[in-house]
Amino acid sequence: MIELHVILILMIFAAVVAMEIEDLLSSIIALGAVGIGLTLEFLLLRAPDLAITQLVVEMLSLIILIRATVSVGTHYKKIKTHLGYFIFAVIFVAVFLWFSYQAIRQLPPFGSPIMKMGSQYLAEGVKKTGATNMVSAIILDFRGYDTLGEVTILFASVIGVLAVLRKTGKKS
């Protein structure tokens, strides 16, 4: 369990670096470190499906971010902060930490879920669907309706991006 916490602390550190560093390329690389850390966490928790998806999507988003920011040449701008903002932020973080501590204390312990649905899927999944990858069996058979919604969302978002960034039919 200790390695999970070490990687988590590294991810928090990398996220703070990504927020604070001045060079945009370094910031994006720090963001990539957060993503790789998340991939390692998924691997340590034995979720290879999620690890593959996370790694691949992370690479794609990094490439898009680098192409979108670095080649255009956006510059970092330092904003002066008031003392009042700082105090407000500290108060907000304290309240947030307190609430999340209270919420996390109510969760069931790690590895012992309250819902019994998962064990049902594991027991009967192979017999009912014939797929040995249980994640695929769940997202495409038992919960196929959710995946249909996900595909629809992706379609809508692609249409939206293409409509905003299109060249033809736009008044210059």
Add this chain to the structure above:
Amino acid sequence: MREAGMSLIVKRITKITVSLIFLFGVYIVLHGHLTPGGGFAGGVIIALSFIHLVLAFGKEVALKRLSESAVSIIESLGGLMFWGIALLGLTAGAYLLNTLPKGQPFDLFSSGIIILCNIAIFLKVGAGLFSIFIAMAILRIPEVDNKENR
């Protein structure tokens, strides 16, 4: 006149690696019901292989292999295919019901509609993400260059 794409070393390596990345994506998709992976991850890997081509050779070479209209046709085809598979279940009584024969576990052609759904999602995600990349990273950069040259 600046040559499109990156240096000779990158182009030479890319010629070797692009097909391997593509093959790995196809493997991830087709074995999505047996081993970790699936339509989404495989589709993103395929999109990444074409993005690799765009980054190394410039957009003309990549768009010659897979043009923009082909990308949008493939994407719509993926969505329609998933919907058609979902409608196929209605013939047996319920939407999205797994009606096809299940086959033996651990066989490549097993588990009914799941492998077909994986292929549909692969077409959808791969083409969709590649078209987003074309729109975001490629179509906009010449406009910025024009502004700077003026």
